[in-house]
Amino acid sequence: QGTLSLSVELQLGDSIVVKAVGDNEYYLDSIYSDPIIYEFSEHEHTDADDNGICDGCHLSVIETFDIFSSNDLHGKFNNTETYVGVDELTTYLLNAKEENPLTLILSVGDMWQGGSESNLTRGAIIMEWMNYVGFDTMTLGNHEFDWTHSIISQNAGLVSFPILAINVYYRDTDTPADFCSPSVLITKGNTTIGIIGAIGNCYGSIEGSKVSDLYFKTGSELTDLVKAEATRLRNLGADYIIYTIHDGFDASYSGIYGIPDDDLTWYDPSLSDGYIDIVFEGHTHQVYILKDSRNVFHLQGGGDNTVITHVEVSINFVTGSSVVNSANLISSEEFADESIPDDPIVEDLLEKYYDQISISQQVLGQNDVYRGSSELANLAAQMYVEAGIEKWGDTYDIVLGGGSINPRSPYCLYPGTITYGDVQTIFTFDNDIQLCSILGIDLLDHFINNESYYVSYSDYGNSIKDSIIVDETYYIITDTWNSSFTLNNLTIIENYDYGIYARDLIAEYIRNGGMTSGPNLIVLDTPVVNISEDGVAYWAAVPHAEGYVYAIDDGEEHSTDELSMLLTLGQRIVVKAVGDNITYADSNYSVSKVYGTVEYIEPTPISDILEIGNNLAANAQTTEEYYVRGRITSIDSTIYGNLYLEDEAGNVLYVYGVYDSTGSIRYDSLENKPQVGDVIILQGVIKKYKNANSSIITIEMINGKIVDEDGVIVLTSIPIITAIGENLEANAQTTEEYYVRGRITSIDSTTYGNVYIENEKGQTLYIYGIYDSTGTIRYDSLENKPQVGDVIILQGVIKKYKNANSGIITIEMINGKIVDENEAIQNLSSFAFDYYPLNTIFVNDFVIMNQEVYC
The missing domain is CATH 3.90.780.10 (5'-Nucleotidase, C-terminal domain)
Known part of the structure; x- marks a missing residue:
């Protein structure tokens, strides 16, 4: 570009070269100057007059954030006729994060208890969704305690964001609860934001036995905690502090309402004297934007996924001054508008948790x-x-x-x-x-x-x-x-x-027809789906059915008059019969079936592995390979993959070498290397290694192959089930379901199917209730009831039951579903039936092996 000027204004980072232009008669053009870049060496920004411009480099020191908050979702995960699910909200929030990387997404509690899918998974499905969206924090609400704090701890393990509650304390020790944090610091761009979480005066709205070992600090005690934490966060560099409290005002307002100090019954106005910059609230299910006497905003978005709150705030990351540019309430009519596409995460999670939530339909x-x-x-x-x-x-x-x-x-x-x-x-x-x-x-x-x-x-x-x-x-x-x-x-x-x-x-x-004056519609029989070797899913005609509806891979529903459907390898199908809605109602969906084989494996407890190894001669190894499952606690060699595994019972096994599932690719060449904290299943031989110099004996698995768990159902041994249960709080249960195999030794209740099962070592587990594979037909209504002597595989959650009168603790599986075996008949040899010579039974209208000659 030509110019007569002797200067050019540059933008930071621009590079420039200059030459002088001759008249081409006496003077030729000069050569270009050496390039020079407009840059500053790193320096500490200053803004003495707080005008948003650095005194030294004259660049802006203002960053603008979008902050969204959801409160009191109450498990409203999937769309129904009465409420909106989170599929469109997911898209809305992810789009907001893409538009502005300086975006925060917060939760102010009561996220789990409510919707059927969330209740049946004890909130796990909601936590996985929140993790996918990228929530930055979640503050505890009163209903997070409905399943005791053991479930809070379990669900915390599903997410990468912190769970906050500064004022939850153990009653016996008067120490802060260890299943939540008081606050977190988050740095985005050049700005550091502190977030403090608290639960309000909600203790009385929790069923007493669920929180008998806890108490909440409220009133002046809570104010003192928050002031001290805010001061600590400021000293650590926080430019802006957000307070998320599960409590709030008891009325809704449109517009921005200036609230008098006397009406702030849940919040000490002195917190707005430089401690807190903005407050997001919940619990009362009201919809409002309030502004207190110190000009601090308070926002709450109703409940049940009807409204979320949003502010746009500009923060000076040098001085800490801030301006709320806008504060608004976003209703589901906006974030779930039909123009916003559904995010597939909802369907993905419904498929993942299908076994646990299918009863809801x-x-x-x-x-x-x-x-x-x-x-x-x-x-x-x-x-x-x-x-x-x-x-x-x-x-x-x-x-x-x-x-x-x-x-x-x-x-x-x-x-x-x-x-x-x-x-x-x-x-x-x-x-x-x-x-x-x-x-x-x-x-x-x-x-x-x-x-x-x-x-x-x-x-x-x-x-x-x-x-x-x-x-x-x-x-x-x-x-x-x-x-x-x-x-x-x-x-x-x-x-x-x-x-x-x-x-x-x-x-x-x-x-029983209690809600209809006429005859209650008869629910059609559920189709029984089978899959042929060449991938044809087929089912017998259901009497009185008008047709059928099927869904593949939990996708869209399709109508058909046919009795079969061709699948591709790996596809999963469910089918229901359609009634006329005059005499007959639609059936329930069938048990989902997959085209492909399912393999069942039962890892050997590490305690048994150690016993097997100790029975070997020095430096001898087994000819048989074993499966072992555990969490990696440390890695000795990142070349060979020498590491330590620990199971739920606290037993530790040394693994000398880790390879891929084929045994041909060593740990250092694996694309996805197992890391400390990962839970893995390995397959390999056991060796009793004796060091030639020290004579120290080590029981180890050598060259363990990583088990590919696709298409595999992992059985958990009874001693590991017991250890899992013992690690729970009294009367708490797991969110995860486990598979367990055993021989029925006695039946306590022929109504519910309360039974004892034992493994080949005589270790027992109590089963409180047996149902069919769908979890809907109770033991007393099963066509083929498992009996004493039968071997069954059950799927269910584990509970640490404490009798209220005697105080006796029982580790039990509750409402165990009989596993459908018709996809695994080719794998029966892996079950070591030689221990059970008679009466081996796998139930779901498939096969009962009662003949000695067969065994």
Whole structure:
């Protein structure tokens, strides 16, 4: 470019060369100067007048952030007729992050409890979704404690972001809880942001037994904690501090409302004196943007995925000054607009957790009319008293059933077909049903004359309710939510059947036609799907079916009149029969079937591996290969992959060399090398290595091959199941389901299928309930019931059950589903049936091996 000027303005990073231009008569052009770049050596920015421009380099020291917050999602994961799921919200938030890398996504608690898919996975499906979206933090809400803090700890292991709550303390030691953090520092661009999380005064809204070992610091104690933490974060370099608290204002406002200090009952206004820059809130399910007397914004976005909050804030990363450019409430009509495509993560997670959540689609029957919250609560009370009379009526004169019963969003049932998931979303809490005694004075004050309680009287109760004697003892049916409320003064006598909650009683009521005045629609039989060797999925005609609906790989539903479908290798299919909705309702979906083989392997416990090795001669090795599973605790050699594995029981095995699944590619050449903290399965021989110099003996697996787990179902041995259970809190259960194999030695209940199984070493496990492979047909209704002596594979969660009366601990699998074996018949030789010479059974209308000659 030509110029007559002797200067040119550059942008930072520009490079320039210059030459002088001759007249081409006497003077030729000069050569170009050496290139020079406009740059500054690194320096500390200053902004003495806080104008957003560095005093030295004159560059902007302002960065603009977009901050989004979700509160009280309550497990609303998948779209239904009554609420919006998160598939479009996922796309919306990911697009926002792509548009502005300086984006934060926060959660203010109560994310899990509510939607059926989340409840059935104890919140795991929500946590995996949040991790995919890239949430930066999650603050605990009261309903995160509904399954005890052991589930909080388990779910924390599923995500890469921190779980926050500065004010949760252990009661016995008065020390901060170790399953959450007080705060986190996040640096994006040149700006460091501190985020402090707290749960508000919500302790009383948690069922007491779930938090008996904890307490929450609130009021002035919480203020002191937050001020100290904010000061600490400022000293560590925080330019801006966000406070996320699961508590808030009790009213909604449109626009920006200037809130007086006296109305900030959940928040100390002095926190706005330089400690906190902005507050995101939850718990009260209100929708508002508030501005306190110090001009600090407070935002909450309702609940149940109806609204999220957003602010755009410009932060001076030198001075720490900030300006909120905009604050707005984004409704589901905007973030779930039909123009926004669904993100596939929802379908992917539904497929991943299919076995755990499939019961949510089970059709219960028909509902003729709209039923609101009060009617449903009264129905639950009626179910309580009827169930109580059936179980205990011969021994106790039961007055009533009910108490504080709180249906959840959507708070109603609409006319039409009702599924188990519909009922579970409304009656979401796992409150055990109980027979309790109560003095007449408390019965009158807290139940009979309490307008906020829902009660249903027995015939006996109706006859005496107007003549209660204040110092006499009476008997009622309620649940753990009510019995743990100390003011009710209830004494627990006995729990109802384990794992049966209000929703299950109501589900049975609907199955029996209780919500239809006419005949309840008959649910069609579920198709039984088989797959041929050449990939044809086929099923027998279902009587009275109008047609069929199938879905492949949990994708879109398709209608068909055919009785077969050609699959490609690896595809999974489910099928349901379609009813006429006059006499017959649609069936439930079939068990999902995959075209391809499934291999079952059972890793040997490390304790057994060590025993096998110790029985060898020095420097001898086994001829047989073993499977072993464990978490990598350390790596001695990154060339050979020499490492230590530890299992759930704390046993450790040394592995000398790791290879790929073929045994041909060494650890240092692997594309995806296992790292410390990874859980892996290895296959190899066992050696008793004796060091020639020191004579030290080491039991080791040598040249372990990494097991490819695609198409493999891993069985967990009974001693490892026991160790997993022992590591749980009392009455907590795992979110993950496990497969276990064993021989039935005794049956405690022929109704529920409560049994003991044992392995070949005589180690036993208690199974509390057996169901078919779909988890919908209970033991007493199975066509082929497993019997004593049979060998079965079960799939279920593990619980550490503590008897409320005796205090005895039992590690058990609850509601174990019988594994469908029809895809694994070619692998039967891997099960070591020589230990079980008779009565080996695999159940799902497939095969029963009862012949000695066969074995």
